[in-house]
Amino acid sequence: MPAALLALFVGALIGALLTIVVVAAMRARQRAEAEAHPRLPEAVTAMLDVLDDAAIVTDPSGIVVATSPSSTWVGAVAGERLEQEELRDLMKEARHAGMSEAQTMRIRAGRISREPRLVVARSAQIGQGFILVSVRDISEQERLQQMRQDFIQNTSHELKTPVGAIALLAEALEMAADDPEQVRRFSERMSAEADRLGQLTGRIMNLSRLQAADELIDVGDVAVDEVVHAAVEAQQVTAAGANVELVVGGDRGLFVHGDGRVLIEAVSNLVSNAIAYSPAGSHVGVGVRGVDNAVEIAVTDQGIGIAEDDQKRVFERFFRADQARSRRTGGTGLGLSIVKHAIQRHGGEVRLWSREGHGSTFTIRLPLADPPAAPEKPKRRKKRAQKAPATGKEDIA
Known part of the structure; x- marks a missing residue:
């Protein structure tokens, strides 16, 4: 009997050891498989x-x-x-x-x-x-940071010119106090530099506002006819002084969705540039057409044109294709940059065609909007005829 119990115990022990060895082997195999083919949690x-x-x-x-x-x-x-x-x-x-x-x-x-x-x-x-x-x-952050640094450097440089000129003219004016002709001449030049400074700071503020704002503020249905008319009217005096004729044509009755004031400023900048770079006796054309669910406003001049290398940079801030002409006309180099950002804010784009000696055409392309619904006219009520109590005659209103 004891021998049988001993054999039973030894068999159970051997079975347990075999089970442990088998389980350990299976777990080792699973670990090996997991290490060879790990699964992502x-x-x-x-x-x-x-x-x-x-x-x-x-x-x-x-x-x-x-x-x-x-x-x-x-x-x-x-x-x-x-x-x-x-x-x-x-x-x-x-x-x-x-x-x-x-x-x-x-x-x-x-x-x-x-x-x-x-x-x-x-x-x-x-x-x-x-x-x-x-x-x-972070490429965009780097680009924006570089743009800010360039903007600050360019702005500082551009502001130094009129500020320094005004300081020198003020000193010259003081020294020429006894000479009325010199006083008049220096005063005119000081006034011109002050106007240039005011124009520069105003355009810098406009450009900063367009770049900083996430959305346009005063948005609604805008008649393209009114935008073109206001922009051309704003440049009539300048065109007359330069002996340049402004010609307007194209489709009428088109509408876009956006800020009318910003769009007028953009088109006015293009017309102003076209006048500045056009010879006397030529004309600047402003054409409008609707095509492919879009509105195109093209401003064409007969001026000197833009070199091919400069065409890629004309929309950069403070860039001037013709430095000498910009100094004579008081150009700030910000007009086209303002146009670009203004049109981008409206979901559009600005295209350029130019050839040296043959002029340039800047085309604004904006999404076409449906014309606003005409307000309903109030219905007139018909008055019923009433009999006059005293005479018996009908009083018809």
Whole structure:
């Protein structure tokens, strides 16, 4: 009996040991399979779906296994390696260091991108060998910061000229106090510089307002006829002084949606530029037409034209294609920049055609709007005829 119990105990012990060995082997196999073919946690996938920045997850071999919806611009494709060597190096550093790594770098976005983008990339290890890299594109912030710096520098430079001229003229005026002719001449020049300064500061404020505002304020249905008429009327005196004829034609009765005051200023700037660069005896044409659900307002001159190299820069702030003529006419170099931003605020664009010696045509293109509904006329009530009580005659009103 004791021998049977002993055999039973030994058999149970051997069975338990075999079970433990089998379970351990199965678990080791599962761990090996998990290490060879790791699975991305579902929580990570859910996190990727709500990220605003581009986010990419790669497996231990560097193959992309998941991306966020906003990462398409990076060019990451599931099942392939990341193209950007800079990002791959950052992910290697995170894997070796075992902690988050962040760098500011320039990368090319996708296969067709030519210009590198400035990004802030951060990489960290998650799960079993997976590496997450998030990429935030700060190229636009860099561009805006550069624009602000350029704007401040250009504005300071442009303001120094009239301010310095006024200071010198004031000093000359004081020294020539006993000479009436000199006083008159210096006073006229000082007045001209003051006007130039006022015009420059006014246009700087207009441009800053257009760039800073997210939306237009006074928006409604605007008659293109009224915009063109007001813009041309504002430049009639200037045109007459330059012996330039203003000619208006084209389609009538068209409407756009926007701020009438801003649109008048934009068209007026184009007409003013056309007059300034037109020879005496020529004419400036303002034409309107409706085409493809859009309104086009074209301002054409017979002036000197714009060189091909300068055509790409004419909408830059403070850029002047003809420096000498701008000094004579008091140009600020801001008119076309104001036009560009004003039309972009209305969802439109400005196009340029020009040939040296043959003149230029600036065309504003805006979305066409339906004409506003005409107000209903009040219905007149007919008065019933009433008999006069005294005479018996009918009094018809």
